[in-house]
Amino acid sequence: MGNAASLKARAQVLLEQAGVTIGGRRPTDIAVHDERTYTRVFAHGSLGLGEAYMDGWWDAADLPGFFARVLSSHIDESLRTLDTLLMHLRAKFLNMQRGEHAWEVGRQHYDLGNDLFEAMLGKRLVYSCGYWAQANDLDAAQEAKLDLICRKLRLQPGQHVLDIGCGWGEALKFAAERYGVSGVGVTISKEQAEYARELCKDLPVEIRLQDYRELDEPFDAILSVGMFEHVGPKNYRAWFEVARRCLRADGLALLHCIGSNGHPGRPDPWIEKYIFPNSMIPAMSQVAAALEDLFVVEDWHNFGADYDRTLMAWLANVDAAWPTLRERYDERFRRMWHFYLACSAGVFRSRRDQLWQITLSPRGVPGGYRVPR
Template identity: 65%
Template sequence: MPRASLKNRVTSLLADCRVEINGDAPWDIQVHDEDFYARVIAHGSLGLGESYMDGQWDAVALDAFLFRLLNAHIDERSAKIDDARLWLKAELRNLQRGRRAFEVGERHYDLGNDLFHAMLGQRLVYSCGYWKSAQTLDAAQVDKLDLICRKLGLRAGMHVLDIGCGWGEALKFAAERHGVSGVGVTVSIEQAEFARELCRGLPIEIRVQDYRELDERFDRIFSVGMFEHVGVRNHASYFAVVRRCLADDGLTLLHSIGANTSSNHTDPWIAKYIFPNSMIPSASQISKAVEKDFVIEDWHGFGPDYDRTLMAWIANFDHAWPQLSARYGERFQRMWHFYLSVSAAAFRARRDQLWQWVFSPRGVAGGYTAQR
C-alpha cells in the first residue's frame, strides 16, 4: 500500500476517536517518522508500542491518547496477524508450565528491585490499591492489604499461604497485624531474596517454587496479582492445588485483573515486552474453573482504582528516573511509560477490570459477611 494511503488510513482511524496527527490537544500524537504508519497498519498494537519505543511518535498525555483509542475500540479494527499467532501458540502448547512458568520472573520481576522500589512507593505492592477512602498511593495499598485480611477473617495462630507473594509485603502485613504464620511462593529470585529480608524475624517462609508443587495444609490462602500468569489451561489445576492445601473450613481470596471477554493469551506487545506467557482471565473462565471445588462467597470489583494506582506509579517512576536512567536507558523508559499508560487507559475505558473473589470449599455456615 502506498505511504499516502497508509497515512490516510491511520488518520481516518484516529479521527474516529477525535485524535489528530500533529494536533494541539494533549492527546494528539506528534509523528516524527513517516514509517510509523506502515508499522501500525501491519502490526496493530505491537506496531504502535514498538514505534513509540523507537521514538517515531509522541503524545503529551500518552495515557489520554491511549484511552481514546481503547474507549473507541480502534484496536479491534487494526491488524490481527500477531494476535492470531499468539492464539495459535497458546492453543498448541501450555505456555505456563515447566520452565516457561519461570520466564516472567526472570524477564519482568527480576528487572531490578531499585526500579520497583522507586515506582511502587513505601510498600513493594505490585497490584491495585484500594482507593475507597485513601488519598495517597501508600494509604491505598495499606487499605488493600487490610481489606484482604478482613475478607479472609485472619486471626492469631492461623497458617496462611500467599501464592505469588512478590516482595513479601502482604505476608508481613498479615503476620504483624494479625499474628499469623505463613508461606509465600514466587517464581522470582530477586523477589524472594528481598522478601526473606523483609520478613526476617517473623514466622514466614519464602520459597522460589512452582505453585503446583504445593501439598500442605493452610487455614487461609490468597493470591494477589499472580493469577494473570496461570493461563486458562491451568486454571483448574490452580484451584485443585488450592483445594488440596486449604482446610475444609478455610477461605481463599483471589485478587486478579479481569477481562470482559475470554481469550487464551494477552496483547502481543505486552507478551513480547512486559509479561511473557500471561493471560487475563474472564469471569466465565474463573467461575468454570472453581465450580467443582468451591462456593463463590464474594465477588468485588474495583477496576477504576487501578487507573489511579497506575497513574501514581507513573508519577513515582518519572520522579525517580534521574537515578534510574544510567542503568535502564531511554528505550526502556519509553517502553515502561507505554506499559503503564496503556494499562491505565484500559482500566479507564473499562476494557480491563479488577476483581477480588472469596471462595470456600463447602460454603460458610450461615453465610459469608462481605467486607468493603
C-alpha cells in the first residue's frame, strides 16, 4: 500500500508541472478509478497509460486538453521505460517496413472497417489533416486541402497523376473531376482498394493493391498524402528514388506528412501496438538527407495546428455515430479510439509534431515557383 501511495504522490508532483490535478474539478484534471494505474504507468509509460484508459481505470472530461498540457510541459519525457527503449532499438536496427511487414498497417488499421471511417471522416474519406485557413467545418477543410494540393502541383487537363498511398481514392477523384486529369493510385489496404475502385469507377483512375517500390512508369505529377509516416527511415531514400524515377523532368511532386520538430521521433509503444504498427514520424533532417541530389525543394509548408481542429472534428463524429457503431465495436475499442484521437489532438495542439506539405521538382522550376496558399 505504501508503494502505491508513493507512486501516486510522484504522479501528482509530475502532473502539477503540467497544471493537472488528480481528482481535481477542471476538465483537464484526471479522475483515477483504479489505484493500479500508477504502477502500470510508471512501469510501462505511454503503453501503460493507454491500456489503463482502455480498461476504464482513469478518465478526464477533456482528454485532448489533458494531453496538450502534459505534452506542452514535456513531463512525458520522465516516463521513458523499457517498452520505449525496446521500440526505439527495434526501429533503429530492423527494417520493419519491408516485405510482409509493409502490409501489416493495412491489415491492422486501414482494413478495420469502412463503416468506422465513413462515420469519422465526414463527407469525403480523407484520413489526413484538413486545411482550415478559410474553412469552418471538416468537409470544407478537406476540400480546401485537396484543392491546395492540386494548385500546388499545377495540374492541367490531360495530365497523368500518381497517388502513392491513395487511401479510399478521394484525392484522385477530386483531381480527375475538378482538374481533368487521369491517374493511378496505389495502396496496401484491400478494403481501401475496393472502396476506391467503386468511388472512381466512372473516372480515368486506376487503383492498384501494390507496394510503391514496384512502380516504374512516367507521370506528370505525384502526390502522397499521409502515407510517408508508414515508410520507415531505412526506406526514405528508396521512396524518393521511386518518386524521382516516375516523375517527368518538368513535373512536380507533393509530399504531405506529419513531421517531428527535433531528432528522429521514437515510435510510441501504445500507438505501435494498437493503432499503427511499424510507423515512424520523420524528422526534417531525415527527409532532407533522403531527397538530396534527387529533388529541388520548391516549398516546405507547415500547417500542423490545423491537425488539432481536424482530429477534434473526427472525435466528435465518432462520438455522434457511436450508437450505431457499438453494434460492431465494443466499449474497449471505443475507449482505445477515443484515446488515440484525443492524444493525437493534444500532440498537435502542443505543437510537438507538425504537418508538412513539401513541393518538389526534379531540376527546379524555370523562373522560380510561386507558392499557392
